[in-house]
Amino acid sequence: MTDTFVHHLNCGTMRPVGARWASELVVAHVLLVERDDALLLVDTGFGTADLASPRRLGTPFVTMMRPELDEAETAVRQVEALGYAASDVRDIVVTHMDLDHVGGIGDFPDARIHVDLAELDAARNPSLRERSRYRNVQWSHGPRFVPHSTGGDRWFGFDSVRAVGDDVLLVPLRGHSRGHCGVAVRESVDGEDRWLLHAGDSHFFHGEIATPPHTRPGLTFFQKIMAADEKARRHNQARLAELATAHPEVRVFSAHDPADLTRFAR
């Protein structure tokens, strides 16, 4: 079993139109996992090329989400600030391929990119409706994709598939996008193991998987219009609420909730 140590990074602050308070900011929660032999990222937020040319992100996204595009927030700069090189990152596991999750993969050209097969297919062959969410310029450098057919193993009642070793798993959580997954990471803390679940965009606010669930005005509507499969999205959000109640030792968080990120700040 591999020893792991997890850093929680924000690789892209966004200030969506209408946001007034700090709690309404949107973050891009990225995990940097130190393993025995190498580093691994879960999601990447925006990359340096997105900052150099925000046009890569598309005008509608930039206008609505208003990303701050601060170079110090990019994953590569944060990896370097911790004393590592970009080449130390050997594997990147992505929850899905929306532009705010894979923008940074170009900063790690040597890394394998692990992704659900259905999601890679959606990104490469998007339907008309999917076209604006995926930006193929973000993978025009020809990264080494490792597609995973999900299913097979079980993890706390969910399907899963091993992405890297037996401590980093893809957990299908369909709905937000065609092949959307959570990424479960087993973390070693003081000699004990515990699981984190980076739940990507399966929910946007921690209250949505609390008991009883509660949300913010407008958030349900926003998620509905973004969803590739609204029924599956709602079903999986309910399953995450059940998981969080039945197994409080598994720490589940959204990619975009600043309160979730604060919870993990060291």
Ligand SMILES: [Zn+2]
């Ligand atoms: Zn997102």
